[in-house]
Amino acid sequence: MTTNEIHERLKARFGDDVGAPTETKGDPWLPVKRERLVEVCRFLKETPGLDFDFCEDLTAVDWPKRSVIEVVVHLLSYQHKHALKLKVEADRAAPVVDSLEGVWKTANWFEREVYDLFGVTFTHHPDLRRIMLPDDWVGFPLRKDYEEAGGWHGIDNVRENPLVELKRLDDAARAEAAKNAPPPPPAPAAPPAAPAPTAKS
Amino acid sequence: MEKLILRRVDRNNEEMILNFGPQHPSTHGVINFIVETDGEVLRRAVPDVGYLHRSIEKIGEGTGYHGFMPFTDRIDYVAAMFPNEGYATAVERLCKIEVPRRAQYLRAISCELARIASHLISVGTMAMDIGAFTPMLHGVRERETINDLIEALCGARLTYNYHRIGGVAYDLPEGWKEKTLAFLDHFDKFLVEFDRLLSFNEIYIRRLANVAVIPAKDAIDFGLVGPNLRGSGVDWDVRRDLPYGAYPDFEFEVPVGRGFRGTSGDCYDRYYCRVLEMGQSSRIVRQALLQLPEGDIMAPKVARNLKPEAGEALSRVESARGEMAFYVVSDGTNKAYRVRARTGSFTAMGIIEQASQGLMIADLVALIASLDVVAPEIDR
Numbered sequence: 001m002t003t004n005e006i007h008e009r010l011k012a013r014f015g016d017d018v019g020a021p022t023e024t025k026g027d028p029w030l031p032v033k034r035e036r037l038v039e040v041c042r043f044l045k046e047t048p049g050l051d052f053d054f055c056e057d058l059t060a061v062d063w064p065k066r067s068v069i070e071v072v073v074h075l076l077s078y079q080h081k082h083a084l085k086l087k088v089e090a091d092r093a094a095p096v097v098d099s100l101e102g103v104w105k106t107a108n109w110f111e112r113e114v115y116d117l118f119g120v121t122f123t124h125h126p127d128l129r130r131i132m133l134p135d136d137w138v139g140f141p142l143r144k145d146y147e148e149a150g151g152w153h154g155i156d157n158v159r160e161n162p163l164v165e166l167k168r169l170d171d172a173a174r175a176e177a178a179k180n181a182p183p184p185p186p187a188p189a190a191p192p193a194a195p196a197p198t199a200k201s
Numbered sequence: 202m203e204k205l206i207l208r209r210v211d212r213n214n215e216e217m218i219l220n221f222g223p224q225h226p227s228t229h230g231v232i233n234f235i236v237e238t239d240g241e242v243l244r245r246a247v248p249d250v251g252y253l254h255r256s257i258e259k260i261g262e263g264t265g266y267h268g269f270m271p272f273t274d275r276i277d278y279v280a281a282m283f284p285n286e287g288y289a290t291a292v293e294r295l296c297k298i299e300v301p302r303r304a305q306y307l308r309a310i311s312c313e314l315a316r317i318a319s320h321l322i323s324v325g326t327m328a329m330d331i332g333a334f335t336p337m338l339h340g341v342r343e344r345e346t347i348n349d350l351i352e353a354l355c356g357a358r359l360t361y362n363y364h365r366i367g368g369v370a371y372d373l374p375e376g377w378k379e380k381t382l383a384f385l386d387h388f389d390k391f392l393v394e395f396d397r398l399l400s401f402n403e404i405y406i407r408r409l410a411n412v413a414v415i416p417a418k419d420a421i422d423f424g425l426v427g428p429n430l431r432g433s434g435v436d437w438d439v440r441r442d443l444p445y446g447a448y449p450d451f452e453f454e455v456p457v458g459r460g461f462r463g464t465s466g467d468c469y470d471r472y473y474c475r476v477l478e479m480g481q482s483s484r485i486v487r488q489a490l491l492q493l494p495e496g497d498i499m500a501p502k503v504a505r506n507l508k509p510e511a512g513e514a515l516s517r518v519e520s521a522r523g524e525m526a527f528y529v530v531s532d533g534t535n536k537a538y539r540v541r542a543r544t545g546s547f548t549a550m551g552i553i554e555q556a557s558q559g560l561m562i563a564d565l566v567a568l569i570a571s572l573d574v575v576a577p578e579i580d581r
Binding site for chain 2: 055057062078081105109117131132134142
């Protein structure tokens with residue numbers, strides 16, 4: 001099934017809560033209203049003919065200009081070999097999306113990752129903890145305005161260019177050598193100046 | 202982390218909570234499993250990942266499109282061709298670049314060799330985790346030849362950085378084709394020998410058959426991919442079902458677990474699918490080398506400073522650890538707005554908490570080894 005056909009099915013069931021497929025460059029996608037996401041996904045999974053049994057990916061994209069975080073869900077059906085992309089927009093200041101863990105178990109870890117790196121809260125998630133970063137990490141690294149805090153518990157996360165360090169050692173060794181070296185012998189007398197070329201030859 | 206885990210454990214029984222890792226020989230990298238046991242029997246094992254998180258996706262937003270290619274190697278260093286190919290394919294779809302035929306063949310050849318190398322490590326270390334040391338050395342010995350071949354091809358033995366947006370970096374060196382064909386002749390014999398040495402070994406079979414069975418329904422629900430999914434009896438391979446690159450030109454079979462020695466979806470099925478897959482990869486490389494078309498290895502006029510139009514693209518490739526998807530979003534500038542790598546190991550870790558319930562501790566090692574996770578691919 002193409003995205004357009006799937007959209008027809010969804011429109012018949014959910015009306016305008018599922019937007020029309022956008023004809024961007026690349027694959028089209030369906031915008032879904034945030035409140036209906038779980039219902040739409042369960043419908044997509046359980047309806048014969050659609051059978052989206054595989055939640056391929058769940059991730060997010062941060063758009064500070066529009067002040068939203070998009071949660072992007074890629075679905076695939078093993079049986080019918082068709083794919084679908086859904087997008088949900090959440091408010092960037094306090095992003096909250098319903099958890100899809102009850103529909104596909106794999107969403108559990110994907111949502112933990114999105115929570116960890118984007119700060120999106122998934123309601124009804126059974127185990128929403130940070131997954132990649134330590135529990136007391138401050139900030140959400142994949143947001144566009146993330147600033148590194150400059151270390152964590154005394155572990156520095158910036159490092160000097162090793163060449164700078166090498167150059168400093170080199171300079172120090174050279175200064176030491178210069179200090180310890182015997183005074184240079186008196187410079188030999190300057191060689192006699194070459195005879196001035198004749199003006200015209 | 203520790204506090205959170207402890208809070209969720211029922212402390213009234215005689216339970217122990219152990220750290221299985223992060224530095225443990227059978228976790229295949231720096232992963233921690235917080236294991237709740239009742240004697241030798243597991244209540245469950247909760248994976249604690251993230252020790253190798255390098256935020257590669259964030260790095261992808263800072264480098265240019267071409268500049269990100271060496272970083273993709275570090276997503277999966279055991280089979281670095283696949284993230285190379287996945288990322289290149291995604292950007293090519295974004296920029297509508299057509300890859301020349303010869304380059305697609307070279308991609309298939311390099312990827313299948315990398316798959317053999319990766320599976321050799323996987324089955325070898327699996328045997329080692331179970332307690333048989335010798336098969337690992339046999340596997341590594343054969344992988345060494347593949348490393349030599351790939352080094353002759355692209356100059357690197359581990360982090361290949363061979364694929365480019367629009368093609369591949371180098372053409373075949375002189376005499377490479379003959380050398381590779383000779384190696385494949387040897388390798389097919391080696392597989393028979395390896396089967397006799399390990400796969401059909403009664404002790405090994407008893408150790409793995411009927412252990413940690415993952416039914417097909419769970420495998421799909423938890424998003425397992427690749428040999429882990431096929432080991433559970435789901436007949437799906439991206440190379441055959443959603444073909445990309447040169448794969449429609451080749452004849453190959455997709456090995457599916459059907460309870461070779463026990464139940465479909467047990468550790469032995471996952472293991473044996475990999476062994477069978479190596480034979481199929483060898484078939485593909487042979488066909489590709491014999492049919493290799495002449496022509497360019499790079500698409501003409503791929504801009505150095507690539508600026509795709511605003512949009513997004515998804516690519517799927519069948520990596521050694523299953524489907525690997527790259528999702529690249531462009532906002533029209535010369536840097537990617539978002540790069541996302543969906544990897545097989547990450548979702549494979551998600552099933553461990555459920556699949557480990559009721560196993561023996563020694564079987565947890567078999568389960569982890571049979572899922573073939575690579576730590577940097579989980580954490581990225």
